[in-house]
Amino acid sequence: MIHTRGLTRHFRVKGEVVEAVRGIDIDVEEGELVAFLGPNGAGKSTSLRMLTTLLPPTAGTAIVAGCDIRTDPLGARRRIGYIGQGRGSGDQFRVRDELVFQGRFHGLSRAAARRRADELLATLGLEAVATRVASTLSGGQRRRLDIALGLMHRPELLFLDEPATGLDPHNRANLWEHIRRLREEHGTTIFLTTHYLDEADTMAERVMIIDHGRVIADDTPERLKADLAGDRITVTVGKGEAARAAEIAARIPTAHEITTGRQAPDAAGPAAAAPGRPDEGADTVTFRVKNGPAVLPELVRALDAAELWTVAAEVRRPTLDDVFLALTGRSLRESDQEGA
Amino acid sequence: MTTTTATAVTAPGPLGRAGNFLREVGLVFAREISPELRVPIGLILGMLQPLVFLVLFGPLLGGMPGLGGSHWQWFVPGILVMIGMFGTGAAGYGVLVEAGGGSLERVLVTPLSRAAMLIGRTLKEALTLLVQGALITLLMAPFGLRIHVAGVAAGLALLVVVGVGVGSLSFALALAVKRSPSLFWAVQQFAQFPLLLTSGVLLPVEAGPAWLAAVSRFNPFTYVVDAERALFAGDLAAPAAGYGALAAAAIAAIGLALGIRGMRRATL
Ligand SMILES: Nc1ncnc2c1ncn2[C@@H]1O[C@H](COP(=O)(O)OP(=O)(O)OP(=O)(O)O)[C@@H](O)[C@H]1O
Numbered sequence: 154m155i156h157t158r159g160l161t162r163h164f165r166v167k168g169e170v171v172e173a174v175r176g177i178d179i180d181v182e183e184g185e186l187v188a189f190l191g192p193n194g195a196g197k198s199t200s201l202r203m204l205t206t207l208l209p210p211t212a213g214t215a216i217v218a219g220c221d222i223r224t225d226p227l228g229a230r231r232r233i234g235y236i237g238q239g240r241g242s243g244d245q246f247r248v249r250d251e252l253v254f255q256g257r258f259h260g261l262s263r264a265a266a267r268r269r270a271d272e273l274l275a276t277l278g279l280e281a282v283a284t285r286v287a288s289t290l291s292g293g294q295r296r297r298l299d300i301a302l303g304l305m306h307r308p309e310l311l312f313l314d315e316p317a318t319g320l321d322p323h324n325r326a327n328l329w330e331h332i333r334r335l336r337e338e339h340g341t342t343i344f345l346t347t348h349y350l351d352e353a354d355t356m357a358e359r360v361m362i363i364d365h366g367r368v369i370a371d372d373t374p375e376r377l378k379a380d381l382a383g384d385r386i387t388v389t390v391g392k393g394e395a396a397r398a399a400e401i402a403a404r405i406p407t408a409h410e411i412t413t414g415r416q417a418p419d420a421a422g423p424a425a426a427a428p429g430r431p432d433e434g435a436d437t438v439t440f441r442v443k444n445g446p447a448v449l450p451e452l453v454r455a456l457d458a459a460e461l462w463t464v465a466a467e468v469r470r471p472t473l474d475d476v477f478l479a480l481t482g483r484s485l486r487e488s489d490q491e492g493a
Numbered sequence: 494m495t496t497t498t499a500t501a502v503t504a505p506g507p508l509g510r511a512g513n514f515l516r517e518v519g520l521v522f523a524r525e526i527s528p529e530l531r532v533p534i535g536l537i538l539g540m541l542q543p544l545v546f547l548v549l550f551g552p553l554l555g556g557m558p559g560l561g562g563s564h565w566q567w568f569v570p571g572i573l574v575m576i577g578m579f580g581t582g583a584a585g586y587g588v589l590v591e592a593g594g595g596s597l598e599r600v601l602v603t604p605l606s607r608a609a610m611l612i613g614r615t616l617k618e619a620l621t622l623l624v625q626g627a628l629i630t631l632l633m634a635p636f637g638l639r640i641h642v643a644g645v646a647a648g649l650a651l652l653v654v655v656g657v658g659v660g661s662l663s664f665a666l667a668l669a670v671k672r673s674p675s676l677f678w679a680v681q682q683f684a685q686f687p688l689l690l691t692s693g694v695l696l697p698v699e700a701g702p703a704w705l706a707a708v709s710r711f712n713p714f715t716y717v718v719d720a721e722r723a724l725f726a727g728d729l730a731a732p733a734a735g736y737g738a739l740a741a742a743a744i745a746a747i748g749l750a751l752g753i754r755g756m757r758r759a760t761l
């Protein structure tokens with residue numbers, strides 16, 4: 154459905170070259186749901202603009218829905234839907250009119266466009282505002298209108314640039330429900346960008362992480378997390394015993410990034426102190442490991458055997474942010490803020 | 494493509510490619526005109542400036558020599574061209590707003606022909622100008638503007654041709670300035686005022702120094718203004734009308750060529 158090789162886009166801003174997208178290779182097959190994840194300015198929108206024929210690439214090739222975007226942009230436009238990052242509707246147009254015109258721009262007959270518009274107004278909860286002009290809509294209503302506009306012609310390949318931005322949790326869930334149904338009922342291929350970590354994690358079957366214009370990882374969220382980040386185990390042991398506990402942890406084959414820390418008295422509540430001992434604080438050992446839940450009992454037994462008291466133990470499954478951190482040394486959350 | 498989701502892939506209709514193109518122009522035009530039909534704000538705004546000139550400047554021409562019989566007969570046809578230059582010339586701003594918001598981008602990803610996007614918008618501007626011109630003409634009739642029906646009709650038709658050109662040029666400019674409204678207005682004003690002042694809309698250029706009259710001969714709008722005056726005087730066979738038609742056609746041809754080129758190359 155999407156095949157790119159060395160797709161590149163540079164911008165010239167005040168005599169300086171901005172390398173927005175630096176030679177990305179993408180292969181998305183029919184029916185896939187792929188999330189493009191990356192911080193602000195990573196090159197997500199620029200990539201999408203090239204794939205949707207809005208922006209000619211500086212270098213590289215892209216075949217989208219079977220059409221070369223350089224030689225047959227019209228063919229690609231017929232087959233794709235695009236929901237951009239901005240507002241797709243014009244301020245002074247009525248909601249339903251915009252939908253009907255969009256359908257007719259895609260070659261639907263007037264009757265078919267009206268039927269489809271009413272269908273989408275209903276599914277996206279916009280019936281009540283159908284005759285209002287777009288500028289009077291709330292941000293979330295407007296976003297839903299954008300989404301309806303992109304779906305009017307039932308494209309076989311749908312691009313969405315930050316679709317959930319501005320939606321409340323209820324409408325976000327609705328949107329995802331709708332996207333899931335599109336795939337199940339019509340086999341629509343979906344390529345979306347997001348910087349919501351949880352969204353990419355739970356919804357996408359495949360995540361491509363992009364940073365500074367390059368794809369730095371591409372896999373299922375589960376495998377990315379398992380391979381690149383791993384689970385994080387934190388054990389709390391008695392005061393002064395961190396070093397020995399760390400030694401024991403280091404014997405676990407996949408353990409890495411072992412660090413030790415100290416908890417002040419009371420910091421972790423009553424559990425931090427062993428029964429019958431004064432609360433004098435505790436030490437912690439934190440490390441990453443594969444398959445944490447299976448490793449933890451083993452570790453506790455080993456600590457026991459070494460006569461070390463385990464006060465508390467915790468396994469945290471990784472998030473995609475941990476993956477990004479492992480890959481770039483930066484947190485996606487921090488990157489977002491500095492970019493925004 | 495084994496799925497049947499793409500119901501919208503357009504097959505050339507019974508009318509073929511040309512028919513489809515006209516259909517697309519019609520759609521773009523219909524979309525653009527729909528808000529104006531509800532609240533004709535563009536129509537009204539475009540008429541404010543010429544009305545100011547008619548009310549506050551027109552009377553000053555009362556005793557001027559060289560204007561023929563009634564000074565309105567001389568001034569009103571020029572004012573119509575001025576609406577075209579200023580009102581229609583500002584049309585591109587709408588495209589800038591669309592580009593900034595994201596709706597232009599959305600439409601650019603549809604299979605709609607880029608030329609149809611430009612022509613449909615231009616026709617809406619030309620129609621607006623026609624209505625404005627007709628309204629001003631009717632409004633001025635009670636003040637001594639004589640209405641030669643055939644002449645006025647020909648004059649308004651000429652105005653529409655100019656409107657197509659100026660509207661397209663304005664869109665071309667908007668697409669060229671890449672989302673910078675200040676650059677758009679700067680270029681627009683820089684072009685408009687010299688064109689207006691040397692076209693003889695406000696005062697007869699012949700009354701000025703010879704160099705100014707010579708400069709005005711290089712301004713295509715001069716010929717259009719002269720033609721409008723001849724046509725409004727009922728003189729359909731005047732040579733000036735022919736030169737004006739040529740100038741208007743040239744403005745329209747250049748405008749459309751640049752506008753369509755701009756729309757085809759539009760990248761956002
Ligand atoms: N039209 C343009 N002119 C100049 N530079 C641009 C243009 N569009 C994008 N850029 C630059 O290219 C880089 C990538 O931008 P892009 O919009 O693709 O990022 P993004 O990943 O979509 O970010 P966000 O999460 O903020 O939407 C940025 O540094 C941006 O400033």
Ligand SMILES: [Mg+2]
Nearest residue numbers: 197198199238
């Ligand atoms: Mg973006």
